[in-house]
Every structure is written in C-alpha cells, then in structure tokens.
Amino acid sequence: MKNVSLAIIPGDGVGREVMPGAVDVLDTIADIHGGLSFQNTWYPYSCDYYLKHGRMMAEDGLDQLGQHDHIFLGAVGNPKLVPDHTSLWGLLIAIRREFQQVINVRPAKKLSGIDSPLRQNEDFDFVVVRENSEGEYSEVGGRIHQGDDEVAIQNAIFTRKTTERVMKYAFSLAENRRKYVMSATKSNGIVHSMPFWDEVFNDVGDGYPSIDQASSHIDALAASLVSKPHELDVVVASNLFGDILTDIGAAIMGSIGVAPAANLNVNGKYPSMFEPVHGSAPDIEGKGIANPIGQIWTGKMLLDHIGEHELSTFLLSTIEEVLADGFKTQDIGGNSSTGEVISEIVRRLKIN
Amino acid sequence: MKNVSLAIIPGDGVGREVMPGAVDVLDTIADIHGGLSFQNTWYPYSCDYYLKHGRMMAEDGLDQLGQHDHIFLGAVGNPKLVPDHTSLWGLLIAIRREFQQVINVRPAKKLSGIDSPLRQNEDFDFVVVRENSEGEYSEVGGRIHQGDDEVAIQNAIFTRKTTERVMKYAFSLAENRRKYVMSATKSNGIVHSMPFWDEVFNDVGDGYPSIDQASSHIDALAASLVSKPHELDVVVASNLFGDILTDIGAAIMGSIGVAPAANLNVNGKYPSMFEPVHGSAPDIEGKGIANPIGQIWTGKMLLDHIGEHELSTFLLSTIEEVLADGFKTQDIGGNSSTGEVISEIVRRLKIN
Ligand SMILES: CC(C)[C@H](C(=O)O)[C@@H](O)C(=O)O
Ligand SMILES: CC(C)[C@H](C(=O)O)[C@@H](O)C(=O)O
Numbered sequence: 273m274k275n276v277s278l279a280i281i282p283g284d285g286v287g288r289e290v291m292p293g294a295v296d297v298l299d300t301i302a303d304i305h306g307g308l309s310f311q312n313t314w315y316p317y318s319c320d321y322y323l324k325h326g327r328m329m330a331e332d333g334l335d336q337l338g339q340h341d342h343i344f345l346g347a348v349g350n351p352k353l354v355p356d357h358t359s360l361w362g363l364l365i366a367i368r369r370e371f372q373q374v375i376n377v378r379p380a381k382k383l384s385g386i387d388s389p390l391r392q393n394e395d396f397d398f399v400v401v402r403e404n405s406e407g408e409y410s411e412v413g414g415r416i417h418q419g420d421d422e423v424a425i426q427n428a429i430f431t432r433k434t435t436e437r438v439m440k441y442a443f444s445l446a447e448n449r450r451k452y453v454m455s456a457t458k459s460n461g462i463v464h465s466m467p468f469w470d471e472v473f474n475d476v477g478d479g480y481p482s483i484d485q486a487s488s489h490i491d492a493l494a495a496s497l498v499s500k501p502h503e504l505d506v507v508v509a510s511n512l513f514g515d516i517l518t519d520i521g522a523a524i525m526g527s528i529g530v531a532p533a534a535n536l537n538v539n540g541k542y543p544s545m546f547e548p549v550h551g552s553a554p555d556i557e558g559k560g561i562a563n564p565i566g567q568i569w570t571g572k573m574l575l576d577h578i579g580e581h582e583l584s585t586f587l588l589s590t591i592e593e594v595l596a597d598g599f600k601t602q603d604i605g606g607n608s609s610t611g612e613v614i615s616e617i618v619r620r621l622k623i624n
Numbered sequence: 625m626k627n628v629s630l631a632i633i634p635g636d637g638v639g640r641e642v643m644p645g646a647v648d649v650l651d652t653i654a655d656i657h658g659g660l661s662f663q664n665t666w667y668p669y670s671c672d673y674y675l676k677h678g679r680m681m682a683e684d685g686l687d688q689l690g691q692h693d694h695i696f697l698g699a700v701g702n703p704k705l706v707p708d709h710t711s712l713w714g715l716l717i718a719i720r721r722e723f724q725q726v727i728n729v730r731p732a733k734k735l736s737g738i739d740s741p742l743r744q745n746e747d748f749d750f751v752v753v754r755e756n757s758e759g760e761y762s763e764v765g766g767r768i769h770q771g772d773d774e775v776a777i778q779n780a781i782f783t784r785k786t787t788e789r790v791m792k793y794a795f796s797l798a799e800n801r802r803k804y805v806m807s808a809t810k811s812n813g814i815v816h817s818m819p820f821w822d823e824v825f826n827d828v829g830d831g832y833p834s835i836d837q838a839s840s841h842i843d844a845l846a847a848s849l850v851s852k853p854h855e856l857d858v859v860v861a862s863n864l865f866g867d868i869l870t871d872i873g874a875a876i877m878g879s880i881g882v883a884p885a886a887n888l889n890v891n892g893k894y895p896s897m898f899e900p901v902h903g904s905a906p907d908i909e910g911k912g913i914a915n916p917i918g919q920i921w922t923g924k925m926l927l928d929h930i931g932e933h934e935l936s937t938f939l940l941s942t943i944e945e946v947l948a949d950g951f952k953t954q955d956i957g958g959n960s961s962t963g964e965v966i967s968e969i970v971r972r973l974k975i976n
Contacts, residue, residue: 464778
C-alpha cells in the first residue's frame with residue numbers, strides 16, 4: 273500500500289468551495305488504484321484563522337505541515353479581512369520559501385470542451401517553469417527622504433544556485449516533451465539581474481545539446497502567448513515573469529479557474545505544495561459558481577508527482593470529457609454549478 | 625505659419641523602411657493644413673552608425689537633438705551588429721532619460737479593418753500611461769561571489785516626483801476620456817516599490833474625485849487584456865509593467881506593427897520623442913512587408929501633441945479607411961507592400 277500523507281489547506285474564498293470536491297476526486301482515484309491511499313489532515317489556516325489567532329497559521333504551523341508528504345492548498349487571501357501582504361507572506365509565500373519550493377510548474381493547454389478566447393483556436397500545450405522563491409519577490413529594500421524627495425528602492429535578488437536549479441528542471445522537462453525551451457528575459461532594459469539570468473540559461477543549456485533553446489524579452493513573449501502560443505513547449509521564467517505569463521496562459525485557456533500549478537521542492541527535504549493558479553475570489557464565494565477544474569487539475573499534478581502517471585492521464589481525459597459534454601461553470605460558458613461539475617467527474621471516474 | 629522642427633531618426637531595420645513614408649504623411653498633412661510646416665533634419669544614428677563611429681550617436685548627439693522641437697524615431701537595435709544593451713542604452717534609453725521623457729503614452733484600440741485575434745472581437749480603446757525613465761529599468765545593481773555562490777542584485781528605483789507626474793498625467797488624460805484609471809501593481813509580491821506606487825496612486829487620485837480608480841495586480845491585469853480589454857480606459861503602469869502591457873495591447877490589436885507611442889517630456893524643457901512600439905525586426909528588413917501603420921499612427925500622436933487635433937483625427941480615420949479597404953501588410957492578413965499602404969494613405973489624404 274502506498275500511503276501519501278496530505279496536508280489539506282482550503283484557505284480562503286472559493287478555495288473552501290472547490291477543495292472538498294478535489295479531495296473527493298483524489299480519494300476516488302486512490303480507490304480505483306487499490307494500492308494507493310491518501311491520509312488527509314485538514315488545516316484551517318486562512319484569513320478567518322488570522323482574525324481569531326492574529327496569525328495566518330499556528331505558531332508551529334510550518335513544523336506541522338512539514339510532517340506531511342505534500343500540501344494541497346486552495347487559495348489564500350481576502351483583502352477585506354486581512355491585508356494581502358499579511359495573508360500571503362504569512363501563509364502562501366512562507367510555505368514556498370520555508371519548504372524550498374523553488375520551482376513552480378504551471379501547464380497551459382487548450383482543453384477540449386473549452387473554446388479559447390483566441391480566434392484561431394489552435395491547440396497549444398506548454399508548461400511554464402517559474403522560479404518560486406526569490407528574484408523580484410523580495411523583502412529587501414526600503415525608502416529614503418520624505419515628501420517630494422521620497423525614493424523607494426526595491427531589490428531583486430537572483431542566486432546562481434536557485435537559478436541553475438530552475439534552468440535544469442526546465443531542460444529536463446523539455447527532454448520528455450517537444451525539446452524546446454524558451455527563456456523569458458528583459459536584459460535590454462534590466463541590466464544586472466536579467467543578463468545574469470541569460471548567462472545561467474546559456475550555461476545550463478550547454479549541457480542539453482539536444483534541446484532547442486531561445487530567449488525572448490518578456491514583452492514580446494507575453495504578446496506571443498496571444499499571437500502564437502502553439503509554438504511554445506517549455507518556458508522558463510523568473511518569479512515575476514512566470515507569474516505574469518501564467519495568468520495570460522490561464523486567460524487563453526479560457527479562464528483563470530482552470531489553471532493548475534505545483535510548487536515543487538526538488539531537493540527532497542520538504543513537502544511540495546499543489547495549489548491552482550487562481551486566487552480566492554471572495555466576491556463569488558458561496559454562489560456555487562466557482563470553477564473546480566483548476567483545483568482538480570492541480571490534483572492531477574500531485575498524482576504525476578507521486579509517480580501515478582496512468583491515473584493522472586485518466587483524470588485529465590475524464591476532465592476533458594466532462595467539459596466536452598457541457599458540464600461547465602459559467603466562467604467558461606456553461607451553467608453547471610461547482611458541485612455538479614465535481615459530481616460528474618467523480619461519477620465518470622467510477623464508471624470508466 | 626507654425627514651424628515645427630523635427631529630428632528624424634530612422635534607426636535600424638524596418639525603422640528605415642517605414643520612416644520615409646511616415647514623414648511623407650506628415651508633410652502631406654502640413655500641406656493640407658496650409659499654415660503648418662515641418663523642418664526635417666535626418667540623423668543616421670543606428671547600429672550602422674555604431675559600426676563606423678564606435679558610438680550610437682555623435683558625441684554631441686544629445687545636444688543636436690535637443691535643438692529640435694521633437695524627435696521622430698523609427699526603431700533601434702540589431703543584435704547581430706551591436707549588443708542590445710549597447711544600442712538601446714546608447715540611443716533609445718539615453719534620449720528618454722536625457723530629455724526627461726518620463727511618460728510613455730501608448731494607445732491600444734481596435735481598428736476597423738483589422739480583425740483582433742480575440743474571438744469576441746469587441747471594440748476596445750484604452751491608453752497605457754507608462755513611467756518611462758526609472759523604476760525597474762535601472763543601472764543600479766551588481767554581483768557578488770563566484771561560481772555556485774554567485775548572487776546578482778538588481779535595484780528598481782521609484783521617485784515620488786516622477787511617480788506623481790505619471791499619475792497626474794494619467795488622471796488628467798482620463799478626465800477627457802471615459803474617466804476611469806486602472807493602476808498596475810504587484811504589491812502582494814513586490815513589497816517595497818509597489819506599495820509605494822499604490823500610495824502615490826491613491827494620494828494623487830484623491831485630487832481627482834470624479835475619476836473612477838482601481839488597482840489590479842499585473843498578472844490579473846495582463847490576463848484581462850485578453851479576457852475583457854473593453855473595460856479599460858486609462859491604465860497607469862511602471863516602466864516594466866507598461867512595457868509588458870503595451871506589447872499585449874499591440875497583440876490584441878492584431879500586430880505589433882500597428883501600435884503607436886509617444887515619449888513625452890512634460891516639463892516643457894526638452895523635445896518629446898515619437899516612436900512606435902515595434903522594434904527594428906532586422907529579420908524582415910528590406911522585404912517590403914514591414915507594417916507602416918505603427919509609425920504613421922505615431923505621427924498622429926505627434927499631431928495631437930502639437931495641438932492639431934482635427935488633422936490628427938482625419939489621419940486616423942484615413943488609416944482605418946485604408947485598412948478597411950484591404951490595403952494591409954501580411955502581418956495583419958493582407959498582401960500589400962509597405963509602400964502600397966503608405967501611398968494609399970497619402971493619396972486619400974490628398975483627395976479627401
Ligand atoms: C527595446 C526596449 C529597451 C524597449 C523598452 O523595454 O522600453 C522597448 O521594448 C519599448 O517598449 O520601447
Ligand atoms: C498571490 C500572489 C502573491 C501569487 C504570486 O504572485 O506568486 C499569485 O499571483 C500566484 O501566482 O501564485
């Protein structure tokens with residue numbers, strides 16, 4: 273029996289609506305497998321938790337989470353209750369850093385059953401490998417002077433160790449895909465960190481002679497997600513650039529509600545975290561219209577991560593089948609509820 | 625007689641192909657006006673110039689340019705001849721900074737005659753007001769240690785003076801438009817410069833109570849350019865974010881080749897520079913397929929800037945008429961040459 277211990281954090285907003293169903297889906301998959309089981313421990317860490325306890329997670333929260341194999345997270349943040357800075361750095365970003373989840377993997381793929389907002393409607397299938405622990409997201413910086421003379425300074429910090437890891441992950445991934453890596457840069461305008469990024473990309477790339485390699489400035493690359501996304505295979509990007517590209521990736525898939533993600537710890541010391549691209553969208557919470565596909569597809573990434581590729585493929589094809597048959601929430605042009613989409617996926621997993 | 629002295633810099637690549645026609649268009653407009661004339665001085669500053677002289681412009685290049693009312697620029701850069709860093713910081717970025725062109729204005733509008741790559745094909749019409757002289761584009765930073773321990777640090781620097789100017793420009797612009805300003809932020813991840821940006825946005829915004837105001841994180845905002853661009857009116861953004869958003873804006877217009885821009889000096893001390901969003905695209909130079917619309921529309925922005933709103937409106941409607949009648953380069957689905965599109969615009973300006 274393969275036992276996988278999961279920390280389940282529904283978090284805020286729609287995270288709480290889509291998580292129970294996504295956990296059902298994983299448990300259904302485990303039943304089908306027979307030799308797999310998930311031990312689910314639910315954690316209430318969220319903005320509500322903050323309102324009660326003055327912190328986003330228990331004092332030993334990271335220790336508790338660290339005892340699980342992996343973390344399955346919904347969404348974090350509700351600016352009406354807690355400032356984003358506090359909620360995100362106190363939970364989401366804290367987990368990414370503490371557990372050295374230096375890589376954020378985010379696929380973008382045209383799903384059958386969802387019309388892309390792009391007129392050409394061509395199939396695309398690429399993966400953004402995003403640096404997830406440093407770069408432009410940094411607490412280093414500050415301000416000087418006041419009034420008219422005030423100056424704010426923000427440091428972006430790129431280490432060779434982490435940058436190399438991200439590049440290596442991207443190249444290895446491309447080896448099992450269409451063998452093409454595109455690096456997002458902006459070395460023509462940002463003249464210290466981005467030339468460094470380019471250098472590491474080229475250095476690591478030299479070790480992968482069978483992989484096609486190219487760089488594009490982030491402005492042009494963002495535009496190409498609209499004009500020719502089918503040309504991309506693996507995209508490697510800094511924390512900020514990856515953040516931007518994956519939201520555009522979600523948009524061309526048809527909705528932020530479908531996009532999956534995995535925050536990977538690659539040194540094997542800590543849990544990885546599986547968390548969809550979408551946020552908590554507190555404005556639509558409780559209406560039954562949240563799209564559960566992002567969370568469920570994120571569960572598929574967890575299956576891949578634990579080596580269950582066959583079941584993972586089965587899950588994605590079931591998702592596409594259900595969408596193609598019209599079980600869709602309204603953000604992707606349907607009129608099914610969150611619950612109806614989930615039940616239909618679970619039902620088909622059982623009968624297929 | 626209104627005499628306007630222009631420094632014309634075709635620059636590199638397709639800049640050299642589209643510039644003569646765009647200058648013809650401006651001269652034609654001046655003839656129609658009767659009381660307007662352009663004194664054009666052509667400058668060869670470019671990568672070719674660099675190969676001959678070891679610099680992107682003459683030693684007193686900035687002084688020479690500074691004597692004109694305005695600068696009309698094609699495109700800069702040809703990485704096969706000169707590294708981008710050298711060509712851009714030696715010409716384009718040098719001009720933006722020396723002449724305190726702190727604001728880059730970039731409209732994005734669905735033109736009749738061009739199908740948007742977005743399926744919904746709804747009309748959109750927004751303007752990105754981009755900070756153009758500081759922020760993420762900075763020469764401040766460096767590296768420490770070597771090998772595995774190497775760390776690169778990049779500073780982004782935001783001054784209150786410049787940030788305020790940009791915000792004020794955005795709000796004033798919105799007063800004459802649909803009265804809605806959206807600010808691009810990322811204060812949830814970038815915790816020094818972006819909260820500062822938000823603060824200045826809110827401070828300046830307090831002075832414009834009749835303008836609707838909102839902030840969106842750059843990831844979500846970039847995605848919304850794909851999903852609901854029609855909702856935007858004025859977008860205010862930092863140097864990097866504005867760069868990214870305007871390339872996406874160009875993509876949803878149908879081609880980077882049509883997008884116009886103005887680098888504005890707003891303290892009246894120095895020339896402004898009119899330069900399209902597209903780059904030099906040396907790979908397609910000389911084939912007669914470069915789209916001249918971006919450069920010509922940029923000329924329209926120059927007309928607006930010198931107060932010739934009637935002729936500027938006439939020029940844009942002529943552009944749209946010509947496109948709607950099928951005079952289009954191949955990037956936007958036509959088969960006309962660069963020259964054919966230009967001639968047709970000039971011809972119609974004369975007879976209309
Ligand atoms: C060439 C490059 C430095 C420039 C920029 O990023 O400012 C260009 O992309 C632009 O938008 O004008
Ligand atoms: C909420 C925010 C800090 C986060 C990020 O920018 O990393 C989110 O946008 C994401 O992409 O996971």
